Amino acid sequence: MPNEFMQPAVATRELVNNGAKIVGPIISGAIVSFIGIKWAFYLDSLTFILSALFLSWVPGAGTVRTNQGKTYTFKRQSFMQQFKEGFRFIIQSPRLLAGLLVFCFVFFALQIADSQIVILLRELDGDPTNLLGWIMAASGTGVICASLLLNKKEIKSYLTSLCFGSMELGSVLALEGTLIHSPYLLVAILYPLTGIIAGFSFGMAMMPFDIMVQKMTPQHLTGRVFGVIGSFVTTSTLLGLACGGLISQYLGVVFTFILSGSLLVMCGMIVYSFRRRLDGVKKDAESITGTLH
Numbered sequence: 001m002p003n004e005f006m007q008p009a010v011a012t013r014e015l016v017n018n019g020a021k022i023v024g025p026i027i028s029g030a031i032v033s034f035i036g037i038k039w040a041f042y043l044d045s046l047t048f049i050l051s052a053l054f055l056s057w058v059p060g061a062g063t064v065r066t067n068q069g070k071t072y073t074f075k076r077q078s079f080m081q082q083f084k085e086g087f088r089f090i091i092q093s094p095r096l097l098a099g100l101l102v103f104c105f106v107f108f109a110l111q112i113a114d115s116q117i118v119i120l121l122r123e124l125d126g127d128p129t130n131l132l133g134w135i136m137a138a139s140g141t142g143v144i145c146a147s148l149l150l151n152k153k154e155i156k157s158y159l160t161s162l163c164f165g166s167m168e169l170g171s172v173l174a175l176e177g178t179l180i181h182s183p184y185l186l187v188a189i190l191y192p193l194t195g196i197i198a199g200f201s202f203g204m205a206m207m208p209f210d211i212m213v214q215k216m217t218p219q220h221l222t223g224r225v226f227g228v229i230g231s232f233v234t235t236s237t238l239l240g241l242a243c244g245g246l247i248s249q250y251l252g253v254v255f256t257f258i259l260s261g262s263l264l265v266m267c268g269m270i271v272y273s274f275r276r277r278l279d280g281v282k283k284d285a286e287s288i289t290g291t292l293h
Contacts, residue, residue: 083231086224089217096216099159100229102271103209104236106166106264110202111240112247113173113260119253120177126184131191138192142199150207158212163272165205170264172198177257 031040090096117135121128155161172194179190217225248256 082224083228086221086226086228089221089225090228093216095159096213096225098271098274099162099209099212100232102159102162102166102267103206103229104232105267106162106169106205107233108236108240108243109260109263109267110169110173111237112244112263113177113257115241115244116248116253116256119248120180120257123180123253124184124187126188131188134188134192135195138195139199139202142196142201143203144199145196146200146203146207150203150211155208155211157275158208159271159275161208162205163268163275165201165203165208165268166271167265167268168201169198169205170261170266170268172201172261173264174258174261177254177261180254180257 028040031043090100118128118132121132124131176191176194179187182190213225213229214222244256244260247259251259
C-alpha cells in the first residue's frame with residue numbers, strides 16, 4: 001500500500017474496530033432480551049469459529065511485490081525464525097525500537113489502572129453498574145473521534161503524538177482516582193467525559209505508532225515485525241494486570257490510579273525531551289532489510 005494511504009487506512013480500521021465495540025453491546029443486549037443469555041454466548045462462540053475458518057484459508061507461502069517493484073518469495077518458517085527476523089529489524093531502527101519501548105510501557109502503565117476500574121467504582125455511594133457501561137461506551141467514542149481526526153489530519157511527528165497521548169491519558173487516570181470520593185452526581189457526569197478524553201488520548205498514542213511501523217517496515221517483513229510487537233505488548237499487558245492487582249490490594253485502588261497516571265505522564269515527558277534526536281534518525285527500511293538476507 002502506498003504510504004500516502006497508510007494513515008487513512010489505519011484510522012479507518014480503528015474506526016471500524018471501535019464502532020463494533022459500541023454496536024456489539026447493543027446487539028448483545030437485544031439478543032439477551034429476546035432469546036436469552038445462553039444464545040448470546042452460543043452466537044459469540046460461532047463468530048470465533050467462523051473467524052478461525054477464514055484465517056485457515058490464508059496462504060502460508062507466496063510472493064510479495066513492494067512499492068519499489070521488488071519481489072520477495074516467502075515460505076513457512078518456525079515461530080522463532082520469524083520472531084528473530086522481526087526483532088532484528090526493529091533493533092536496527094532506533095525510531096521503531098524507541099516507539100516500541102514507549103508503546104509497551106504505555107500498555108503496562110494503563111493496565112495497572114484499567115484492570116481495577118470495577119474496584120474503583122465500588123468506592124462510589126451509588127450503583128456503579130450503569131456508570132461502567134457509560135464509561136466503556138465513552139472510551140470507544142473517544143477512539144472513534146481520534147480515528148476521524150487522523151483520517152483527515154496528517155501526523156507530523158509520530159513520537160510527539162505518542163508522547164502527548166500518553167501524557168493526556170495519564171492525566172485522565174490520575175484525575176479519575178482523585179475524583180472518586182466526590183458526590184455521585186458529579187462523578188456520574190465527569191467520568192463519561194473523562195472516558196471520552198481517555199479514549200481519544202489512547203487513540204492518538206496507539207494509531208500513530210501503528211502508522212509509523214507500517215510505513216517503516218518493508219511489506220515482506222510486516223507480519224514478522226507486528227508479531228514481535230504483539231508479543232511484547234501482550235507481555236506488558238499481562239505484567240500491568242498483575243501489578244495493578246497487587247498495588248490495589250496493598251496500597252489501595254485510588255493510589256493505583258494516581259500511580260498509573262503519573263507513570264504515563266512521566267513516560268510521555270521523558271520521551272518528548274528526546275523526540276528531536278529520535279525523529280532525526282532516519283534509516284531507509286530497504287537498506288536495513290538488506291542486512292537480513
